[in-house]
Each structure stands twice: as structure tokens, then as C-alpha cells.
Amino acid sequence: QVQLVQSGAEVKRPGASVRVSCKASGYTFTDYYLYWVRQARGQGLEWMGWINPISGTTDYAQKFQGRVTMARDTSINTVYMELSSLTSDDTAVYYCGREMVVLGANQLPLDHWGQGTLVTVAS
């Protein structure tokens, strides 16, 4: 079965960087785009960007451009999201999600999600 397993919770100081990993299994890693979405406590979902696992091509939400980097390692079916210059506003649960595939369609939703990684930014 499809699984996306994320790395564990992190506590970071303001100004630091954090890297969250997302290991995929149960499907062909290179067949599906992977997305990152975050959710602050009690708030809604916020798209951060996506990565194409085949090419490594990325697209980032304008809000995070310059601060976020997404990468992949196809040898271990894992994608990474690194966010720099952290502030308390970055305290949130970070999710990876797999974009579903429907023949002939694009811009599809996320049909599988990781369990989430809590990133806490505090001094």
C-alpha cells in the first residue's frame, strides 16, 4: 500500500533552518509529483510547493520563494523540504502529499498524505 513516512518532530531557534524528509513506498516513486503543505495550529492548509521526482524540477509558492528548497533522492525514494530563516510564524505541522494521477488530466489533488511533522520555532 502507498505510504509516505515523514521524519520526526523538530524544535528550532528563530533564524535557523529545518529539513523534513518524506519517504515514499508502495508505488513507483518517479510516477507522481510530491507536494508540501503546512498547517499552523488551529489553522487551514497552506501549499508550499511541489517537486517532480523524475527531473527534480520544483515550483514554490511565492510566499516561500527564497526560503524553501525541495529536493529528492531517487535512490531511497525520499523527498526533502528545507525551510530557512525560521520565525515563530513557521511553527506548524508540515505534510508531504502525493498528487494523484488521472489519465488526460492535470492539476489534481493529493490522494495520499504523510503523517505530518511538527516543527516548533521557539527561543
Next chain:
Amino acid sequence: SYELTQPPSVSVSPGQTATITCSGNKLGDKYVSWYQQKTGQSPVLLIYQDSDRPSGIPERFSGSNSGNTGTLTISGTQTTDEADYYCQAWDSSTPIFGGGTKLTVL
């Protein structure tokens, strides 16, 4: 920037039909998806391309989209359906989420 607006909360009695709306400019020209998120859990995809259900999603979850409003309908609502529900559409190449609706079943 494009916005999707959902009511913050909806209440329904068990066994009744719950309707959750999602409003956006000319939303009917886009595809709408819906997610369910229970407390402390990751989102689950319920509906994609306005009205299609992924495998494993019960038939009592249905969706529609026309004009400026997308709608998620839950028939025969169960207490286990109590959760936050999010709509999602695409604006150009950007996925946009609604603010979420808390469904209370009581």
C-alpha cells in the same frame, strides 16, 4: 489572488444530510476537490474533479460545482463524520485551499 470561502462551521443531526459550500469567483469553471481532516490526523481526499470519489470513499459523500459555488454533501451523516472539511481548487498553477469548515454532528 484567488480565494475560496467556506462557512466556519456547520451542524447536523445524525442521519441527516450535511451540506458544506465553497465559494469562489467562477469556481464552476474549475475543478473542486474536498478533503476531510479529523482531529490530529492528516487530510483524506474525499472528492476530486467536482464529484468523483477515490476508491474506498463511501457513496454518502458527494460533490457538485456550478457557478460560483462548489458543494460537498454528506448523506446519512454519522457521528464519525465530525471533522474539518477543506475545499481545494487551482488558480493558474497554484493550488488554493478554502479556510475549512468544522462539521459538528449532534
